[in-house]
Each structure stands twice: as structure tokens, then as C-alpha cells.
Amino acid sequence: MNQVEALRAMAPLTIESTRSGLVESVHRVSVAVVDATGRLVASSGDPGLVTFWRSAAKPFQALPLVLDGAADRWGFGPQELALACASHSSEPVHRERVEAMLRACGCQEEQLACGPHPPISAAVAEEAARGGVKLTPKWSNCSGKHTGMLALARHHGWPTEGYARAGHPVQERLLQEVSRWTGLPRDEVLLGVDGCTAVCFALPLGAMARAYALLGCSPEAAPKRLREAMWAHPELVAGTGRLCTELMTACRGSVLAKVGAEGVYSAALPGLGMGVTLKVEDGDGRCSPPALLAVLRQVVARLGPQVGLTLPLEQLSHHVEPVLRNTRGEAIGSLRATGALEFH
Template structure:
């Protein structure tokens, strides 16, 4: 086993105040590792970075076509959204389309990250609903697939046909048997794989246009939905949305809890996966930005890039006190 390597540094003055370590892999369209840092065989939970894999059966089953799902709905199926009005209104409309209500979700309520939406609930003394959960789009996709299958309402159970379909898609695209699963924050199973397996899956998505099978066609639709609607995949102020916009829709990226990040780069047929071992989001955002810059798909000096990489740390009076920057190991 290889130890994790430095990926993001926090400098204050002349002192390296904090150091975040992790693992990362870049795979090509043949599934081979072309660059790695740390331990490429480290087993991780992808968390929400794998939502596009979980959305594959929604299309390959014929459910998306049957229900006439739009690219916006496919983007929401891959989303970890802020719970803003642009997210919740669309998910509620999706529920109505299915003839279902918020009580049919199994993701649990969550206070929205979107400040206007959160303030609106507070001002009206209203409790958040399950539609505010950042995973409600994914769960709307699960409900759609369950209806199409004629399966029962407990769609987050591991033995449910929906989750079995997700597991099959996960193992097929990663090229590995998943050794175990954990329960995600939204109560759905989350399947473990190696950092290489996750990067291989993303490379499979990136090269989907080279193939003509049903799964690859579904992958193309999902990547196109994410890059066309970056505001639905995350939301304002979020790294996924900001960096996809900075790359003009040419790259799909997705974060996951506990500092996982992936990138799908169709023009280079490359997939990227990384995990920061201490779970720090500031580090995963910095590291993915640095890798994307190194791969030539993100401008290091773009204003959005500078929000995450080589980012000044300021005092509450606005005095520059330090910097968040990628470790030299990531720059090549």
C-alpha cells in the first residue's frame, strides 16, 4: 500500500499551517492508469460523486424515455443541489408527473444550503421537506425507475430492484466487484470501489461517444445534461457549478461528501477521481482544480479557478493573511 501524498497546502505567512493529503488517479479510455498520486488501490466510498453511475439504469431501462424526462431532470438525477427554488420547483414538478408526493421520498428532510431558500423557511417558520434534500433529484430518478419496474416503495433497500440495477451499473463501469457498501447521507446504499475503479468509470463516461451500445448512449446523455445545466447539478457559489461554467461545458465534474471529486473529460477521453483522506472539501476543490489545470482543460488564471486554487486567505478586515494552494506533487 502506498501512503497518501500532499495535495493541498494552507500557508499563513511563512508557515505551512495545514496540509491535506490524498489519493488521485487519471485513467484513459482503455481503463489504464496514466497518472496517479498516493495509493491508486485505496478503497473509498465515492459518495455523491457517483450519481451519474446511479442514474444510468434510469435511461438504460427505458424509464427516462417512457416518462419523457428532460435534460434538466437528468441533470437533477446527478445533482447534489443547494435546495434553491430552481431545484425544488423542478423536483416537485417531477413528483407531480409521477403522481407522487414528498412523503414518497426516502432521502429525509434537509435545511437548504441556498441562503434565500433557507431564509424563506425561517421567516415563515416552515420546516424543510425532503425535496430540499440535496439528493432529491437522484431520489426522483429512483422513484421513476421503481415505477417503471413495478417495484415497491422502499427503493433504498439494498435488495430492491432499483439498487440492484445501480450495483450492476457500478460494477460494470468501474470494472471491479464492489467489496462492500455503506449508507449514504440520503439513506441510499453507496458502493465502495478503489480510486482507480472510480477514475476508470469516469473515463468510460468520457469515451462514451466512441461506442454505440445502450449504456454508452445513456452515459452521453447524462454528461451532456450535467454540462448543459451546471446550475442544477450544484448551484450558485458551488465549485461544481462554477468550474463547469469556467470550462465552457467541456468537462463534467462532481463532488462527493468526505472530499471526493471526479471529472469527466470527453475531448481527452480521460476520467479523474480523487479522495482527500481527512475529508476536507477545501482540499478536494483545490486538488481537482489543480489537476484540471494540469490536464489543460481549466485556465489557472480564470476568476472561478482562483476561488479554489491559489486562493488568498483573508482576515475579517480583508487583510491577506495566507493562501490555499495545491501541493507541488499535483503540478505536472
């Protein structure tokens, strides 16, 4: 390693986008790695950065289904709970499971407040376009979450109308859970409107990471049931070729991971009792998978030997340095992580 490479390795974590061997752009990443008490274990950039949690909050939005008895009432098992936590790829299995969940709780697709959008999966999007398919709300990557919200409303006898809006009893219940797991008072959690129309939450990266640390190691029945559902059905949490699915498949029981929009990623490392949340500060979602894998690699390399923890991240090399291609599918560059975490 020459001097320039050594200095780059010691710098804060960034993702470099290369084209034809030249670094074309650099994406700064802020990271918080904390334990279940909220103690900062490692960081890069600004671990106190306040940003929207986006879809990485979904496991905590799904917890009331289990805690309040709605999952048992409507017969939601591990597959349904995994889908309630999902940012899915609109594959047939995802859409069919949403339909089954809606039937179980006596709701219709028309009641879903999430609007349709092109599938995250390029292959599914191409197939739908080729077939002239009219996209409906169940195609939304958030349709599992929204079905869970409808199911919660039906369970409590709350109105289903307006269930996704701030102030509705469903959203108040979800905010209560977010506050409990992050350790932030409710009035310190900033509210916004997510892309799927539901409420989303802005808070410091460290608070998000604490919630994941607790989720990963809590002995309570509800969080245990939810994380085991995600591990049992990672294909429902995301989809074919997606990092959430492939990471939890390769590291089942060792990593719990959930992506969020605008460059957010959260994960739990139960073996270390720690949680991770990162934000690619310019919001480039392409960069969050290699950023998460860089963080996991460094944390496990530093702290894993203490508890005998290793992760088979070599199976995920296509996510470690994703190839960039031109419109003819030719490789012309890649995304690569540089820099290091600071351990405290």
C-alpha cells in the same frame, strides 16, 4: 523558486491551509488519473485507495433512468436528468424541479427517503432560517437522485417502499450499472449507507476514474444523453457559486465534474479520453475543489498539447485558492495546492 519551494513542488499533492501567513494544517490527497481501459496515467498518494464514492457516483445511479426507458416514460428531459445527478444547493429552481419530477412519475414528497438538512448554499440556508421555513425532504441535496430512484421503481412496477435500501430492486439495478462502468465484479463493490439513506459504494479510486473516462467518451446514446444534460444545465448539478457548476460552465464539453462528500471529486476529460478521481484523505470537503483544479491543470499542461486541449481555469481562481475568513468576513488565510502528480 528557492530550494524549499522546489522540493515542495516535487512532493505528492497536498492542500495547505494557511492562517496569517503560516501553514496551519496539511491535507494529503490521493489521486488516480486513468484512461478508458483502466491504465493508470498519473497519480499521487495512493491511487488504489478504497473509499466511498459518495455523490460522485450519481451519474451512474442516474443512467438506468435512461437505459431502462423511465426517463422517456415520465417525460424527463435534460433538466430532470441533470437534477438526478445533482448535489444541489436547495435553490428554488432545484426544489421546483424536484416537485415537477415527482408529479410526473405519480409520487409524493413524503415518499422520498432522504431527510432534510440545511442547504449547502449559505445564502439559501440563511434565507430559509430567516423565514422560519420548515425544511422537508425536497430540500435535501440528494432529492433529485431520490426522485429518480422512485421514478425507476414506478417504471418497473417495483415497490416504492424501501427503494433506498440494499437489496431492493432499485438498488440492485444501480449496483449492476456501477459494476459495469467501473469494471469491478458486483461482489467486489463494498456497500454502505450514504448520508441521504441510500446505498453508497466503496471501491478503488482507479475504478471510479475509469468509469468517468468511459462516461466522458462513450458513443452510446444513454451516457451521451446524460453528460449533455449535465453540460446543458450545470446550474442544476450543483448551484450558484459551486465548482461543479462553474467548472462545467467555463469548460462546457471539455470537463464533466461531480463532487462527493468527505473530500471526493470525480471528473472526465473527454478530449483526452481520461477520468480523474481524488480523495482528500482526512475528508475535508473544503479541500477537494482546489485539489481537483490542481490535478486538471497538471494533466492538461502535460497531455493537453498532444490533442490541442486547453482549459480556461483562470476563470476559476476563487476556487483555485479559496480565501478563508473569520466570523466578521475578514480574509485571514487560504487553501492552496502544493505538490505534483507522478506521470506513468
